[in-house]
Amino acid sequence: MSESNTILIFPCSGIGKSFGTICRDATYSVIEELRKGETDTTCLSLLVAGDGAAIRAVKSHRCFSVDGCTNDCAQKTLEILGAKLVANFRVVDILRENRELKSTSITFLDENGRKLSTLLAEKMAQKVDDLNQSGAVS
Amino acid sequence: MSAPKIGVVACSGECCGEGTISRIATRFVLEKLRSDNTVTICLPLFSIGEKGERMFAKSFPTISVDGCGKKCAKFTIEKYSGKTTRSIVVSDQLEKWGMKNRSPRRELNGEGLEAASKIAEEIVTAMDEILMSR
Numbered sequence: 001m002s003e004s005n006t007i008l009i010f011p012c013s014g015i016g017k018s019f020g021t022i023c024r025d026a027t028y029s030v031i032e033e034l035r036k037g038e039t040d041t042t043c044l045s046l047l048v049a050g051d052g053a054a055i056r057a058v059k060s061h062r063c064f065s066v067d068g069c070t071n072d073c074a075q076k077t078l079e080i081l082g083a084k085l086v087a088n089f090r091v092v093d094i095l096r097e098n099r100e101l102k103s104t105s106i107t108f109l110d111e112n113g114r115k116l117s118t119l120l121a122e123k124m125a126q127k128v129d130d131l132n133q134s135g136a137v138s
Numbered sequence: 139m140s141a142p143k144i145g146v147v148a149c150s151g152e153c154c155g156e157g158t159i160s161r162i163a164t165r166f167v168l169e170k171l172r173s174d175n176t177v178t179i180c181l182p183l184f185s186i187g188e189k190g191e192r193m194f195a196k197s198f199p200t201i202s203v204d205g206c207g208k209k210c211a212k213f214t215i216e217k218y219s220g221k222t223t224r225s226i227v228v229s230d231q232l233e234k235w236g237m238k239n240r241s242p243r244r245e246l247n248g249e250g251l252e253a254a255s256k257i258a259e260e261i262v263t264a265m266d267e268i269l270m271s272r
Contacts, residue, residue, distance in 0.1 A: 028244035045210035073182035
């Protein structure tokens with residue numbers, strides 16, 4: 001598992017709407033590009049299935065939840081497990097601020113979906129910086 | 139009369155490319171191959187959702203599509219809802235077909251898309267067998 005100061009990011013990866021694809025893509029953008037080395041992910045499905053190592057990881061690392069819709073599956077899953085949850089993000093909230101970016105493509109992101117993903121990823125990256133600059137580890 | 143429905147539930151695991159393949163293959167079935175016969179649900183809803191979500195596998199014969207041998211989708215469905223009718227594991231299928239997945243997990247390349255298409259065909263075969271047995 002990652003260093004203890006690594007922030008773990010959990011997208012809901014919802015499969016029925018474009019929002020799930022957007023939060024998944026934004027997460028990869030942060031962990032593989034924008035804040036590579038400072039952030040990581042593991043499968044939300046492992047947590048849902050009750051995997052012991054994954055549950056220990058979310059209790060010992062700071063975590064972000066990234067949900068597509070208002071069901072807040074990632075956030076609620078992390079809360080139920082007693083994770084060290086330090087920030088929650090929602091694609092629908094980003095869309096409310098950018099109503100012109102309505103996306104309908106689910107399997108592969110369309111242009112608006114990519115733009116929403118970029119905006120969401122930038123917000124997450126900023127939050128990583130804010131937390132690390134404040135020295136918050138818990 | 140509406141077409142009979144079969145549940146197809148992917149793990150959508152974020153750790154590896156096989157999780158992405160499980161997701162894309164499921165979407166191919168939903169959108170293109172068997173849109174009239176397929177229903178799906180986001181996996182985390184089984185644990186955090188209301189009773190309606192937990193009735194899913196009781197209401198529909200359900201196929202789990204997992205990326206790896208941890209079989210998170212299968213175990214979650216069976217823990218919260220009911221027994222799965224079929225279980226497909228991407229890594230097992232790729233090994234059986236002699237295929238290697240070197241696709242990025244964020245966006246599948248040609249090799250990953252080919253694997254997703256083959257997994258989608260596997261799902262459809264399982265669906266057809268279930269439909270014929272009913």
